[in-house]
Amino acid sequence: MADPVISLVIGRIVDLLNKNSVFLKDVERQVEKLKVDLVWMRCFLKDAEQRQDEDARIRNWVFLVRAAAYDAEDVIEIFASKVESIKDKGFVTRLAYYPWRNVSLNKIGKEIESLQTRLDDIAASREKFGIKNLGEGTSTHGEELQRIRRSVEDKDIVGFEEKTKSLVAELLKEDKNRRLVSIVGMGGAGKTTLAKKVYNHADVRTRFDCHAWVCVSSSYNHKETLRTIIKQLNPITNELLDMLEKMQEQDLEERLRQDLQDKRYLVVLDDVWKEEAWDCLAGAFPDVNASSRLLLTSRNREVAQHADALSHPCELKTLGQEDSWQLFLKMALGHGANAGCPPDLEEVGREITRRCDGLPLAITVIGGLLVAKKKLKSEWEKVLNNFSTYLSRSQSGVLAILELSYADLSPKLKFCFSYLGLFPEDHVISVRKLIQMWVAEGIIQKRDAKNLEETAAYDVEQLCSRNMVQVAETTVDERIRSCRVHDLLRELAIRKAEDEIFFQIHDTRDDEISAKSRYLAVHSLPLDKNYFGSSTPPLRSLLFFNVRCHRKNISLIFKSFRKLRILDLENVNMYFNLPKGIREVRLLRYLNLRGTYISRLPHSVGCLRYLQTLDIRNSEYRLRVKVSNFIWKLESLRHLYAYWMVCDVPLKIEGLRNLQTLSGIRFEDVMHNNMITLTSLQKLGIVVDDRSEIDKLCMHLSEVGNLKTLHLCCNSDMRWPQSLAGLSRLHHVTELELVGLDLRMLPLDFPPNLSRLSLRSTYLMDDPMPVLEKLGQLSFLKLKATYFGPQHVVISRHGFHQLKFLELSRLLALDEIKVEKGALPQLRCLRIRSCSRLRKLPEELKHISSLDALELVDMPKDFISRLDADLVSSVPNLRTF
Template sequence: MNLNKVGKEIESLRMRLKEIAESRQEFGIKNLGEGMTTHGEELQRIRRSSRLSEDKDIVGFEEITKSLVEELLKEDENRRVVSIIGMGGAGKTTLAKKVYNHAGVRGTFNCRAWVCVSSSYNHKERLRTIIKQLNPITNELLDMLEKMDEQDLEERLYKDLQDECYLVVLDDVWEEEAWDCLARAFPDVCTSSRLLLTSRNRDVAQHADAYRHPYELKTLGQEDSWQLFLKKALGHGANAGCPPYLEEVGREIVRRCAGLPLAITVIAGLLGKKKLKSEWDKILNNFGTNLSRGQSGVSAILDLSYADLPPNLKFCFLYLGLFPEDSVISVRKLIHMWVAEGIMQKRDAKNLEETAAYDDVERLCSRNMVQVAEMTVDERIKSCRVHDLLRELAIRKAEDENFFQIHDTRDNEISAKSRYLAVHVLPLDENYLVSSTPPLRSLLFFNIRRYGKGISFSSKSFRKLRILDFENIGMGYNLPKGIGEVRLLRYLNLRGTFITRLPHSVGCLRYLQTLDIRTKLRALGILCDTF
């Protein structure tokens, strides 16, 4: 009877919504921003902006890029360290990419690798990342790297590099200890090799090489800031200008960004959607309000950009905060997750949920809330990443809204309000997912190499679970038959777990949409693709 009553209430609400929709059409009421561009035109503009790399859009780095390239190419047989320092959002990574991809640099160093070190430093994982870039990826190599301890990995990397003229970029190094650990694996054997290091901390750079001054990345000047803003907000070339009625307020907004490329880029992504002066004035006023609350300029801008996101894009942006810092996130995987969450709706009769999810990735990229990491040959976004300041924003907003929890220390306790849980570090008690855990909607594991004890899927914690991601975890057991009791499960990722058998109870997962079991089958020596 209760369910019947709820059903009637839902039907009543649907009828009311239908009446409202018909009334809006009858009286010519449009959605906010509707009528300015067609949906197709908007998608074309987004796709055009998605193709442009960060390096092509950035301004003001010409001289320092030239100096860095000259420094790397100086005749000196000894291994040398060149450092770039600057505050968060100053463009250190963008500058390093320009140098790394410079034609002269590519032609000089026959062996190149790039690794993001980040604040959550994992020595073995970073060593594996570099080795994979220097060798053809085979199942044998991956197996061997998993079995190696730190000393073995250091020796393998040293051996790979000892006869090479190499360039390795160590991006976003936070601690001196991280440099000390990595430095042992980089040979100094008169091959004119170079290490390019970026950091927010001057002490780290000077610790890496006490005899050379780091290149300090200053903020952009007012005119360079304005040119960057025009490129990002209006898609104009270097010689194009801003509409006269928007220029005054636009220049004031840019001035408030204090020359930080990240702040300029994000606010430009926000204003690029708005064509009315009143809308720009409102952003400027809100910017001042946030500053009066004690926020820094960058924080105020990021908050404004987040507040301007539509509800579905807010969810998508927050969801990205579950991934570890500096992660390169597969767009294909992300789309499957978002569809499994049930937040995607068909935009028209021919537009599938997957297409809607991909469109939202593009929209986040066009707003500069997400960075394109890799494109496919047909110029679609293959992978993306989130700047660490924007990831911090996502985590902060998620905590405010009790959206998700990240388990990144061994003594974390699972909040009773958590519905989305990302496990980055296993606690001392691996059986912490017990009946006291709140009902979860998503459970994701990252950078966990082994999970030796079974999970009881009969726990009430899993009754509402829709996403379960075990990717790259060395499971010490086959999937328990209790998986069939997770009746609402829509996304199950067992990629790289080496699970050899699925229980018959998988057939009970009637809502399952994605089952990823890609892994190497050792006995057969073949690669199993997505099922």
């Protein structure tokens, strides 16, 4: 397998060479030789990659090659960015460009010669390091997965049934005292999976007054743990968040005690590593004879016994031989275990299972690797025969197995997986955000630029199908919305990334920023003016996490970060406007300012010609961001997120042919632009008010052929006087969201091909179902704080014949849902949230054979207790939150 960094960088160098051939023709020979030398060196990297853990000299040789490849890309791309900056200048400036061009070409020529000398020196040292020439025939993994499977769900883990029953019984014991129940076992043994089964068990959910789950983790933060629990026990408001941020530890402990006082509570403390962590938390959980319970998971049995000496931990040693085999068959063959194993594969399959030593994580990862391979004995034997090599590299057999799965990834997927190590432990990662970062990094290469995100989404699915990444949340149509990385796999990602992509996580004040770092993640640090000191690393990605409370200027001298592609400042409360010096970071492709409270963007952002993603959404939905009239200059822009952008003049956006997502733009700005020029636009979010003429807007958008999603958000508190009849002109729109429009009654016409509809705060006074149930292609419907009329809604016979997902949220006057026989024949999921007056669920639900999931969120306890037993038993998945 060729080195992932070299493979990607060479591809990007070739692309840069092709794009700038006119400007580089005088140094084309040097650039071409540079590319050839890097390709040549790549031939030796498979052998080096397999041996670098054993030999520090080889590891150093590989390090030098990677560094040279990065520097080569930087030299060419910085020159290309300067060329781009000249394109739109005036005639006089373009005349002045010619002498500048000669100087710049001379300079880049010298830089390439310097790089060439470095490569020659590296090549000369190869023989000394003993790296064999493997030749051009070195094979790489080019097969794609034949099918994408879902990540393993809890129900797929075998061998936990009896333990689940035992733990549920333990939690439900008639013991008035507060008791602690614990699960212990090695990493990857399934402690969290088992805890989730117990926590979500129907009997457990109905027994306790309140529930909370917190992951304590090895990097324990007492304040943050207390805040996390309190947030789950209270409605989330800005006042609560601000109060929690200001509270000291003692105040937080007292608040938690008050929230739990006189209640029967269940709190899960997942992944507790140290006895000190329990000692800090124990006093915050009152014991008031209410039969409350704590469920603790830990890798350390002594931690569980220290927390409760009378408790007998449920110990997950490993799966038994037969359970391991059944799990292996499910994962490796992609079907139920009862189907059996092909006879010629059984012997080698059982040996692979034996070497996994009963660890569920190891079995699922190896199974994910094998499912992508041909069902041939020779292919399975290759995996088996490589075990000893990988086991010898690490004292941890688990990491060795995980490393085997890593080694089988393509260079691109290796890079993608390593990149995940930047995110904090147990962090739930937005897949959309991750995809945009990968695209910005140039990890995703495809000729058809419109499909970059689709390609990246497929890469996420590949990682999940191999169980290298876990699915955290999916959409109704089963797309992956968010993911996370198991801590063992994250450890592997970090170990690989530190060597391969010059990666650094900065999580203590005493850490020094390495001058060689190219990917830097800042975790939970109070920042100060001397944060980077005198170090100016050649950073490509700079990400901040958990620094929400920071209120001082971050000392980012942008001239020092000219190689930066990604700058993620999400939730860093800067409370100041972005410095004009941002123009110096000309290679920047991803700029995330979400939740930073920045109120104005400087005009110099218009210099960022490579910028693909710009996120300026503030924490406050109605907080405006003032934007100078520069958006039209960002010709590479693909995604622009805002809640409400304002500009002194009509905001120009015409001609942005790469723009796919545009949100937070005002009605009047849309009307001043020829939207047909936005040939890639798929998602559009418009801020409207009571003066906006929706009919004219729809006419204006009717020819935007790729527009699929339209959000209309009203920032006016006045009654909505305008007609929405023009929506029927939007033949291309399949998803519509209306927010804050005081409609009182629904329009009779909607986009004719509408499949997804969300209505929020629309203040309807008539039952909306008679209109909505006639939308023939509607598959997704979400109503939130939408209906304030009579106390019931009626879904008539054969109504909603295509609907698969229905959510009714915060319909505070609703006391009854009537569903006639034959309605909702395709419904898969019904979610009811915060409908406090609803008395019961409709009886007809038990006759909807397609209904797979019933989710009840923040519903009254007496409503849960009155659930019809026959109805509950007829739905495969009942979830209460």
